[in-house]
Amino acid sequence: xxxxxxxxxxxxxxxxxxxxxxxxxxxxxxxxxxxxxxxxxxxxxxxxxxxxxxxxxxxxxxxxxxxxxxxxxxxxxxxxxxxxxxxxxxxxxxxxxxxxxxxxxxxxxxxxxxxxxxxxxxxxxxxxxxxxxxxxxxxxxxxxxxxxxxxxxxxxxxxxxxxxxxxxxxxxxxxxxxxxxxxxxxxxxxxxxxxxxxxxxxxxxxxxxxxxxxxxxxxxxxxxxxxxxxxxxxxxxxxxxxxxxxxxxxxxxxxxxxxxxxxxxxxxxxxxxxxxxxxxxxxxxxxxxxxxxxxxxxxxxxxxxxxxxxxxxxxxxxxxxxxxxxxxxxxxxxxxxxxxxxxxxxxxxxxxxxxxxxxxxxxxxxxxxxxxxxxxxxxxxxxxxxxxxxxxxxxxxxxxxxxxxxxxxxxxxxxxxxxxxxxxxxxxxxxxxxxxxxxxxxxxxxxxxxxxxxxxxxxxxxxxxxxxxxxxxxxxxxxxxxxxxxxxxxxxxxxxxxxxxxxxxxxxxxxxxxxxxxxxxxxxxxxxxxxxxxxxxxxxxxxxxxxxxxxxxxxxxxxxxxxxxxxxxxxxxxxxxxxxxxxxxxxxxxxxxxxxxxxxxxxxxxxxxxxxxxxxxxxxxxxxxxxxxxxxxxxxxxxxxxxxxxxxxxxxxxxxxxxxxxxxxxxxxxxxxxxxxxxxxxxxxxxx
Numbered sequence: 001x002x003x004x005x006x007x008x009x010x011x012x013x014x015x016x017x018x019x020x021x022x023x024x025x026x027x028x029x030x031x032x033x034x035x036x037x038x039x040x041x042x043x044x045x046x047x048x049x050x051x052x053x054x055x056x057x058x059x060x061x062x063x064x065x066x067x068x069x070x071x072x073x074x075x076x077x078x079x080x081x082x083x084x085x086x087x088x089x090x091x092x093x094x095x096x097x098x099x100x101x102x103x104x105x106x107x108x109x110x111x112x113x114x115x116x117x118x119x120x121x122x123x124x125x126x127x128x129x130x131x132x133x134x135x136x137x138x139x140x141x142x143x144x145x146x147x148x149x150x151x152x153x154x155x156x157x158x159x160x161x162x163x164x165x166x167x168x169x170x171x172x173x174x175x176x177x178x179x180x181x182x183x184x185x186x187x188x189x190x191x192x193x194x195x196x197x198x199x200x201x202x203x204x205x206x207x208x209x210x211x212x213x214x215x216x217x218x219x220x221x222x223x224x225x226x227x228x229x230x231x232x233x234x235x236x237x238x239x240x241x242x243x244x245x246x247x248x249x250x251x252x253x254x255x256x257x258x259x260x261x262x263x264x265x266x267x268x269x270x271x272x273x274x275x276x277x278x279x280x281x282x283x284x285x286x287x288x289x290x291x292x293x294x295x296x297x298x299x300x301x302x303x304x305x306x307x308x309x310x311x312x313x314x315x316x317x318x319x320x321x322x323x324x325x326x327x328x329x330x331x332x333x334x335x336x337x338x339x340x341x342x343x344x345x346x347x348x349x350x351x352x353x354x355x356x357x358x359x360x361x362x363x364x365x366x367x368x369x370x371x372x373x374x375x376x377x378x379x380x381x382x383x384x385x386x387x388x389x390x391x392x393x394x395x396x397x398x399x400x401x402x403x404x405x406x407x408x409x410x411x412x413x414x415x416x417x418x419x420x421x422x423x424x425x426x427x428x429x430x431x432x433x434x435x436x437x438x439x440x441x442x443x444x445x446x447x448x449x450x451x452x453x454x455x456x457x458x459x460x461x462x463x464x465x466x467x468x469x470x471x472x473x474x475x476x477x478x479x480x481x482x483x484x485x486x487x488x489x490x491x492x493x494x495x496x497x498x499x500x501x502x503x504x505x506x507x508x509x510x511x512x513x514x515x516x517x518x519x520x521x522x523x524x525x526x527x528x529x530x531x532x533x534x535x536x537x538x539x540x541x542x543x544x545x546x547x548x549x550x551x552x553x554x555x556x557x558x559x560x561x562x563x564x565x566x567x568x569x570x571x572x573x574x575x576x577x578x579x580x581x582x583x584x585x586x587x588x589x590x591x592x593x594x595x596x597x598x599x600x601x602x603x604x605x606x607x608x609x610x611x612x613x614x615x616x617x618x619x620x621x622x623x624x625x626x627x628x629x630x631x632x633x634x635x636x637x638x639x640x641x642x643x644x645x646x647x648x649x650x651x652x653x654x655x656x657x658x659x660x661x662x663x664x665x666x667x668x669x670x671x672x673x674x675x676x677x678x679x680x681x682x683x684x685x686x687x688x
Contacts, residue, residue, distance in 0.1 A: 008261070013302070016361075017517050021078035024434055026106055027167065029502035030378040034052065034616075035173065035238050035559075035560060035561040035562070035616040035617065035618060035655050036550040036616055036653045037559060037560075037617050037618055037653075038268070038549055038550075038552050038557040038559055038619070038620070039549045039557055039558050039559065040134070040182070040189070040555070040556075040557060040558075041062055041066050041131075041134065041518075041556060041557075041558060041607055042134045042189075043064060043247065043546070043549070045411075045430060045547065046058065046059070046062070049258075049560050052558070053140075053258040053631070054135065055258055055631045056150070056631075057631070061115055061633060062374050062558070063472065063526065064244055064560070064633060065246075065260070065629060066131055066262070066556065067130060067131075067132070067244035067264050068242075068244045068245050068246045068262075068627075069130070069131065069262040069263065069556055069626075069627070070088075070094035070128050070129065070233075071128070071129040071130075071131070071181065071193070071264045071286045071511065071554075071556065072086075072088060072092060072126060072127065072128055072129075072199070072231070072267075072625070073093070073125065073126055073127060073240065074365070074622070074624075074627040075088055075089060075092035075264075075622070075624045076088070076092075076263030076264045076622065076623055076624060076625045076626040076627075076639075077092070077128070077231070077626075077627075078245075078246050078262070078270045078626075078627035078635060079130075079233075079242040079244065079245035079246065079312075079636060080245055080246055080248055080500060080627075080685060081242070081245055081248075081684045081685065082241065082242055082243055083232070083239040083240070083241070083242065083684075084196075084240035084241070084242050085093075085202065085231075085232050085239075085242075085245075085681075085684055086128060086199075086230065086231040086232060086233060086237040087228065087229075087230060087246075087420055087625070087627065087635065087638055088228075088229055088230075088625030088638065089210075089225055089227045089228060089229060089233060089624045089625040089638055089640045090204055090205060090207075090211070090226070090227045090228055090229045090640075091210065091211070091318065091384075091624060092229065092624055092625045093123070093201060093204050093227075093229035093231060094108055094204065094207065094210075094314075094315050094318070095315055096124070096126060096201050096202065096311070097112055097204050098311075098314070098315045099123070099124055099419050099429065100112075100121055100123075101311070102430075103308055103311070103363070103427060103560075103668070105313055105317070106471050107201075107204065108207050108311065108314055108315070109206065109207055109208075109311065109314075110165055110596075111199055111205045111206040111207075111209070111511045111676065112201055112203065112204045112208060113203050113676055113678055114200075114202050114203065115678075115680065116230075116680070117239070119198040120201060120202050120232055121201050122198060122199070122200045122201075122427065123199050123200060123201055123231065123544075124145065124235075124427050124429060125427060125429075126199040126231070127195060127196065127197050127199060127377075128194050128195070128196040128199050128231070128233045129176060129193035129194065129196075130193060130194045131191055131192070131193055131556045132175075132192050132193065132194050133168075133190075133191070133192040134189055134190070134191055134192075135168075135180060135189065135190040136187070136188070136189055136190075136193075137164050137188050137189065137190045137292070138186075138187045138188045138189075140160060140164060141157060141160055141161060141164070141188040142534065143160075144156045144157050144159070144160035144161075144600070145157045145530075145531070146598055149521065149528075150523035150524065150527050150528075151519065151523040151529065153527045153530070153531065154523065154526065154527050155673060157530070158526025161179045164177075164190055164505075165177040165178065165179060165190070165321065168190055168192055168328055169192070170522060172636075174191075174195060175192060175193060175195060176193040176195045177190060177191070177192050177193070178190070178191050178193070178555075179191075180553055180555045181405065181553060182531070182555075183271065183537040183540070183541075183548070183549035183550040183551070184271050184272075184533035184534070184536065184537050184550075184551065185530050185533045185534040185537060186533075186534055186536075186537020186538060186540070186541060186550075187537070187550070189555075191555060191556070192480065194238055196233040196234070196235060198231055198233070198234040198235065198237075198443055199231050199232070199234070200231065200232050200234060201229075201230075201231060202229075202230040202231055202232050202681070203229060203230040203676070203678065203681060204229045204230075205226045205228070205229075205597075205671065205675075205676060205687075206595040206596065207314065207326075207595075207596060208591075208593060208594070208595040208596075209225075209597065209598055209671075209675075210226050210227045210228070210229075211225060211227070211228045211318070211591070212224050212225050212226075212585075212586075212591070212592070212594075212595070212649075213225065213592060214583065214584070214590065214591025214592075215321045215325075215591070216591065217591070218312045218321065218322060218325060218641065219325050219329070219641060219642060219645055219646070219647060220643065221260075221573060221577075221612070221614055221643050221659065221661055222573070222577045222581065222585075222612070223583055223611075223612045223641070223661055224577055224579075224581055224582040224611055224612065225578060225612060225640065225641075225663060226611075226640075226663060226667060226668070227638070227640035227673055228638055228640075228663050228668045229382055229565075230681065231603055234325070234679070235544050235579075235609075246627055246629060246633065246634060246635040247557060247633070247634045247635070247686070248252065248622060248634070248635060248665060248669075248685040248686055248687060249630065249632075249634035249635060249636050250340070250665055250666055250669040250685075250687050251524075251636075251666060252576070252609070252610035252613070252636070252664050252666040253563050253577055253610075253613065253630065253636050253637075253664070253666075254402045254563065255563050255564065255565075255576075256562055256564065257562060257563045257631075257632050258560065258561075258562050258565060258628060258630065259562060259563060259615045259616075259617055259628050259629070259630065259636070260558060260559070260560050260617075260624045260628070260629045260631075261464070261558070261559045261560075261561075261615075261619055261623065261627070261628055261629070261639055261660065262556070262558050262616040262626060262627055262629065263556070263557065263619070263622070263623040263624075263625065263627075263639065264554050264555060264556055264557070264626075265552035265554070265557055265619060265621070265622045265623050266482055266552060266554045266621045266622025266623075267551070267552050267553065267554065267620070267621070267650070268488055268551045268552040268620055268649070268650050268651070269551065269650050269651055270551055270650070270651055270652060270653075271533075271534075271536070271537070271540075271550070271551050272651075273310075273347060273368050273371050273536065274340075274343060274344055274347050274368075275368070275371050275372035275375045276371060276375065276649070277334060277340070277343065278334075278375070278499070279375045279378060279379060280330075280334065281331065281334035281335060283379055283382055283481040284630055285327055285330060285334070286331070287332045287382075287383070288327055289324070289327050289328065289331060289452075290348060291391075291442075291446055291642065292323055292327060293322045293324060294322060294442065294446075295320060295394070295395075295438075295439070295442050296317065296320040296324060298438050298442060299313050299316055299317050299320065299435065299438060300317060302434065302435065302438060303317060309434065311413075312407070312432040312434075312435065313432070313435060315350065316395075316435065318550050325647065326553075326621060326647060328647070329644075329646075329647020329648055330647065330648065330650050330651070332647070332648065333650070333651050333652070334650030334651065336648075339495060339648070339651070339652070342652075343651070343652075347368070349367060350539060350540065353539075353543045353596065354539050354542075354543065357542075359675070360542050362538070363535075363538070364535045364536075364538060364539050365535060365541075367531075367532035367533070367534075367535040367536045367539075368532075368536070370528060370531075370532040371529065371532045371533070373528075374525060374528050374529055374532070377524050377525060378525045381517065381520060381521055381524065381525065383450050383451060384451060384455075384457065384517050385394075385517050385520075385521045387443075387446065387447040387450055387451055388447070388451075388457055388510075388513060388514045389514045389515070389517050389518040389521070390518075392443070392514055393439070393440065393443055394437045394443025394444075394446075395440050395443075396438040396439045396440050396443070396475075397429070397431055397436065398431060398436050398478055398480050398481065398503060399439075399440065399474065399503070399507065401425065401480055402480060402501075402503045402504050402506075402507040403507050403511065404421070405421075405425065405489050405490060405492075405497060405504065406494065406504060406507045406511050407511065408421055408507045409492060409493060409497055409516075410492040410511070412493060418490055418491055420489040422487045422488075422490035422491060423487075425483070425486035425487055425489070425490050426483050426484070426486060426487030426490075427483065428483050429483065431432055431481040433475055433476075433481065435621075436475045437471050437472060439476040439478075440470075440471035440474060440475055441467055441468050441472075444461065444462065444467035444470060444471055445467040445468075447467075448461075448462065448467060449460065457510070457513045460509070461510055473502070474502060474503050474506055475503075477502045477503075478501055478502055478503035478504075480501060480502055480503055485500070485501070489501075489504070494508060503565070512544060515576055515631040521654060536619065552620055552622065554622050558618065559617040559618045559619060560615035561615045561617035561618070561660070562615060563575050563613055563614070563615050564615060564616050564659075565614060565659075566614075566643075566645075566656065566657050566659060568645070568657060573614075574608050575612070575613050575614050576611075576612070576613050577611045577613075577669065578607060578608055578609060578611055579605055579606065579607050579608075579609045579611045579667060580607030580608065581611065582594070582598065583602060583607065584610065591624070593620070597675045597676055598675055601674050601675050602673040604668055605670065605674050605675065606674070609612045609664075609666050609667055609670045610664045610666050610667065611663070611664065611667045612660070612661060612664065612667070613661075613662055613664055614643065614659040614660060614661055615628065615659065615660050615662065616655060616660070617639075617660040618649070618653050618658070618660075619639055619642060619646075619649075619660045620642075620646075620650065621647050622637050623660075624639060624641075625638055625639065625640070626638065626639040626662075627639075635665060636664065636665050636666075637662035637663055637665055638662060638663050638665075638668075639660055639661070639662050640661060640662065640663055641660075641661040642659065642661060643657075643661060645657035645658055645659070645661040646658045646659060646660075669685075669687055672687075
């Protein structure tokens with residue numbers, strides 16, 4: 001893992017300062033670090049890349065790529081035709097496939113292919129967004145909070161942010177406007193998106209083709225996964241016109257080729273201070289790891305009870321297993337002494353540079369000390385905040401819906417918002433009640449365990465019932481699985497909601513305590529953190545300049561790199577796998593059993609085709625589905641993973657070991673030719 005590589009680097013150089021300079025983000029201008037960075041499109045180091053790789057990209061090239069890039073729910077994607085066809089990952093569309101499935105037709109297990117446009121099926125709740133404008137609004141947002149503290153600071157910032165967003169979108173439902181915090185509050189950008197809310201499933205392979213190797217292969221390489229899927233954006237029941245699309249290149253890249261990844265990395269913590277990292281290591285990650293592991297175990301046991309249980313729990317288990325590995329890798333990085341020493345050295349250098357400049361010191365003060373004080377407050381509030389507010393319901397869909405309805409009623413929203421809520425709530429959504437009960441039981445039992453039996457909020461939640469009995473009663477008696485009831489509930493008063501359904505009554509009875517702890521967290525943790533973090537960012541700008549990239553925030557970024565393997569502990573890993581390796585790796589037993597279509601068509605498959613490949617691009621969760629683009633602006637793959645060394649990527653980047661794992665367009669093309677024959681898609685992609 002990355003933590004071991006840092007230890008080796010420290011031993012080899014005998015200099016923690018050198019390690020800090022190479023690996024601790026925010027220590028030096030990031031453009032100096034090869035292939036590192038999740039850059040915003042309005043601050044991309046064009047000259048650095050052109051000089052390093054001999055490319056000729058310019059602003060027009062960047063604009064075309066930006067307008068072809070798509071953000072979907074939790075993932076990234078790209079237009080690959082002028083008729084709204086979207087390339088992403090299978091694991092980004094598997095939720096849609098599962099919602100469209102039932103016991104008779106299982107699109108997750110058997111895959112889905114639309115032979116005609118009429119067979120393309122709408123994905124409930126899915127959206128596609130294209131970033132059309134970026135505007136710097138730093139001065140407005142920062143001015144709104146000046147001289148204020150706590151809840152007043154939050155309220156002023158939120159009011160100004162809402163005003164900026166409302167002004168930019170002017171109520172036009174075709175657009176979404178979002179103010180993005182960058183550099184931990186050092187900068188704020190308004191992102192305006194063209195939004196499409198009619199997104200339909202076009203193609204998804206069998207789950208065993210897309211996730212061959214299962215959890216053992218996850219975050220590893222070599223890989224043999226067809227983790228690709230196609231969606232299509234519609235408008236007024238017609239495919240969207242998308243003149244800005246990426247030309248499909250059906251040929252595999254060569255070793256050393258330059259690669260660009262355009263996507264929406266979810267969240268990194270490379271700019272956190274040491275005190276923030278230490279609380280994350282000592283409190284937040286351990287609790288998250290324990291609870292994720294236990295919930296995964298409960299769902300795994302449930303999946304063994306029958307075929308239907310296995311079907312409906314597949315995607316939730318996949319998500320939990322993926323998250324667990326990520327958290328485990330993050331904890332590993334933060335418990336590595338050399339990694340933390342490098343981070344500490346980098347922070348000490350920045351603080352020394354500030355202290356040596358009296359004018360800067362007067363302007364900045366000591367935000368590091370302020371953030372350290374905040375961590376003490378956060379340690380006290382975290383468990384009740386997590387259990388009662390942040391993770392309330394344990395992931396139960398029904399609980400989430402109930403809380404949304406209750407809070408909308410408390411807020412006394414205007415008629416147009418209620419109408420939008422009714423439309424959203426009224427969408428047909430399959431609910432697996434057995435898993436809903438498992439999630440509720442787990443959440444209630446963990447809340448009692450962590451907050452203790454005598455805690456007033458625990459007593460209010462449980463009354464005289466056990467977590468198991470209460471969860472069984474609430475899920476067994478609620479009628480919120482009925483979309484029509486949810487639609488009608490969107491216009492009810494709070495008293496009417498309490499009388500309408502036992503789960504709604506339960507949420508309403510306990511929501512005041514949840515909102516209270518949430519308000520305390522906002523006022524006592526979020527607000528002072530935002531104020532101090534802004535000044536840390538100002539210090540970085542003053543010392544190192546503006547040629548830096550911000551932490552990831554699920555906003556559009558561009559990374560650059562090259563197709564390249566790696567060497568670790570004397571073992572060199574080549575950058576490519578071929579389809580033939582899939583058949584060699586297959587054992588016949590899960591999770592290394594062949595997908596049925598790959599088994600059936602083995603004689604027709606060109607086994608020399610490059611299947612998956614790795615590159616040095618700097619990515620993180622949320623980049624799933626991101627297009628991998630060559631210097632000519634053509635799509636050559638779709639990102640679906642990182643290697644095991646990349647799991648510490650939340651906190652730093654190691655160019656020697658961190659790798660992005662992608663499925664090649666060559667493999668997708670071969671699959672559409674011989675494994676899942678789809679001449680319509682191949683023609684649309686311009687492939688003969």
